[in-house]
């Protein structure tokens with residue numbers, strides 16, 4: 001058990017990941033932080049059937065880095081950072097790369113978690129790992145009903 005605190009940072013457009021993040025934060029006694037885009041995503045932006053929608057355009061370009069509004073105050077106080085997101089086109093939205101690249105996370109444990117319509121984490125981890133020099137651990141899909149006991153046991157296994 002580290003004496004440093006745990007952060008549960010998340011990005012969520014329709015509330016599903018936000019709910020998972022709240023449960024996780026309660027289960028592992030973490031501070032919650034919402035990753036808010038500088039320009040919020042509208043329903044039209046999220047239309048995956050439209051190849052020209054904002055999300056389609058961003059996700060076709062792995063180098064896109066949508067801007068974030070605000071910052072985590074004093075990231076230094078955290079020893080571990082859970083990073084949550086919805087799966088978009090089988091990976092993490094590129095705003096998660098923006099988040100990871102905005103801080104010096106070296107020496108911290110970073111653990112991804114996601115919600116989805118069914119897809120797994122797939123290549124998300126590979127793409128995120130490239131965006132930070134952290135001690136990056138395998139993540140989990142947190143779809144459906146979550147057990148706080150199970151989440152707490154996960155954190156314990158991670159050595160948090």
Ligand SMILES: Cc1cc2nc3c(=O)[nH]c(=O)nc-3n(C[C@H](O)[C@H](O)[C@H](O)COP(=O)(O)O)c2cc1C
Pocket residue numbers: 011012013014015016017018046047048055056085086087088089090091115116117118119120
């Ligand atoms: C642009 C876009 C792309 C998506 N791509 C996938 C996908 O590849 N696989 C999947 O299972 N779900 C996909 N989904 C569904 C979301 O991952 C799912 O609804 C998620 O729980 C939404 O989380 P949120 O409410 O926190 O935004 C996609 C949703 C959007 C808006």
